[in-house]
Structures are given as structure tokens and as C-alpha cells.
Amino acid sequence: MFVRLSAAIAAVSLISGAAFAAGPTDPQIAHIAYTAGTIDIAAAKQALSKTSNKEVKAFAQDMVRDHEAVNKKALDLVKKLKVTPEDNDTSKTLQKNASAKLEELSKLKGAEFDKAYIANEVAYHKAVDNALETTLIPSASNAELKSLLETGLKIFQGHEQHAEQVASELK
Numbered sequence: 001m002f003v004r005l006s007a008a009i010a011a012v013s014l015i016s017g018a019a020f021a022a023g024p025t026d027p028q029i030a031h032i033a034y035t036a037g038t039i040d041i042a043a044a045k046q047a048l049s050k051t052s053n054k055e056v057k058a059f060a061q062d063m064v065r066d067h068e069a070v071n072k073k074a075l076d077l078v079k080k081l082k083v084t085p086e087d088n089d090t091s092k093t094l095q096k097n098a099s100a101k102l103e104e105l106s107k108l109k110g111a112e113f114d115k116a117y118i119a120n121e122v123a124y125h126k127a128v129d130n131a132l133e134t135t136l137i138p139s140a141s142n143a144e145l146k147s148l149l150e151t152g153l154k155i156f157q158g159h160e161q162h163a164e165q166v167a168s169e170l171k
Contacts, residue, residue, distance in 0.1 A: 023135065023138070023139035024088065024090070024135070024136070024139050025086065025139075026083060026140060026141055026142050026145055027083055027084060027085055027086035028085075028086045028088045028090070028091075029136050029139060029140055029145065029149070030074060030077075030078050030083060030085040030086075030145065031085035031086050031087055031088060031091045032088070032090050032091050032094070032136065033074060033132075033136065033149060033152065034071055034074050034075070034085060035091040035094050035095055036094060036128050037067040037068075037070055037071040037074070038067075038071065039094060039095065039098040039124075040063050040067045040121075040124065041063065041064055041067045041068060041071075042098065042102060043063070043098070043101070043102065043105070043117065043120070043121070043124075044059075044060040044061070044063035044064045044067070045060075045064060046102055046105060046106065046117075047059075047060035047063075047113075047114075047117050048060045048061065048064070050105075050106075050108075050109070050113050050117075051113065051114055051117070052110075053111075053114045053170075055166050055169055055170075056114045056117065056118060056166060056170075059118070059121070059162055059163065059166050060117075062159070062162065063121070063159065066155055066159065070148075070151075070152050070155065073148055074148060077144055077145065077148055080144075081142065081144070081145075083142075101120060104116075105117055105120070111170070114170055115167075115170050118163055118166050118167045118170060119167060121159070121163040122160065122163045122164055122167055125156055125157075125159050125160035125163055126160055128156055129153060129156050129157055129160055132149055132152065132153045132156070133153065136149055137149045137150060137153065
């Protein structure tokens with residue numbers, strides 16, 4: 001279990017700024033944020049296909065709904081601003097690590113899957129929330145992008161609390 005949590009934290013810790021000496025640019029931030037959302041949508045869809053636990057299913061449905069809504073707002077914003085999100089080492093690493101995590105979770109079943117999925121969601125949201133607070137929001141120069149990230153942070157902090165609550169029920 002610790003290895004799984006460590007992998008999730010390590011995957012997102014790249015966002016913390018180490019990869020960006022001067023901070024990421026707005027196009028890079030847009031790509032990182034969108035990538036982080038699509039990763040959670042994919043994990044939630046996997047959970048919906050594998051779990052029979054009512055609480056896990058409800059949590060996963062919330063993840064799909066909320067992350068799709070935020071990603072739609074992000075896409076609308078970049079179109080409005082005529083900004084092309086810029087792929088970067090952080091978003092590539094996030095995607096690579098997420099693919100490995102989905103593969104790992106695909107091998108689990110039942111309660112073992114539920115616990116691993118929710119534990120990963122707790123770790124993932126902690127790391128993403130931290131990255132938003134410490135790197136992405138402070139580095140954003142466009143006020144509308146910054147506002148969207150701040151709104152996302154509030155939503156994702158709620159996800160972190162929800163995941164912690166579900167994790168406590170699965171013990």
C-alpha cells in the first residue's frame with residue numbers, strides 16, 4: 001500500500017516546481033491541469049467498471065462529473081484566450097505514471113481494488129492540491145486562468161476530503 005501511495009505522490013510531485021526553475025508558463029499550466037483532470041477521469045471510469053461498492057461508485061461518479069466540468073471550462077478558456085496548451089515534461093510524466101497506475105489497479109478486484117483506488121485518490125488529490133497551491137496558481141499570469149485554478153482547487157480539496165472519508169469507511 002505504501003508503494004502505491006508513494007508512486008501517486010511521486011507522480012504529481014513533479015508539478016511542485018522542480019521541473020520549472022522559473023515556474024511553468026500559462027500554456028504549460030493549462031496542459032498540466034487538463035492532464036491531471038483527464039487522469040482522474042480515467043481512474044474514475046476504471047473504478048466504475050470494477051467496483052460494486054456503493055460509496056466507491058458514488059465517489060467515482062463525482063470525479064467524472066467534476067473533472068469533466070472543470071476540463072470543459074479549461075478548454076473553453078484556452079479557446080477564448082487563443083492559447084494553445086503546451087505539452088511539457090511534467091504532463092508527459094504524469095500521463096506515463098497514470099498509465100502504470102491504471103495497469104496496476106486493473107489487476108486488483110473487489111475490496112482490494114476499492115482500497116487501492118481510494119488510497120490512490122487520497123494521495124493524488126493531496127499532491128494535486130499542493131501543486132495548485134504552491135506552483136500552478138502562483139505561476140499563472142492570466143487572471144482568468146488563475147481564477148479557474150483557484151475554483152478547481154476548492155473543488156479538488158473537497159474531493160480529497162471525500163476520498164479520505166470513503167477510505168475510512170473501507171478499513
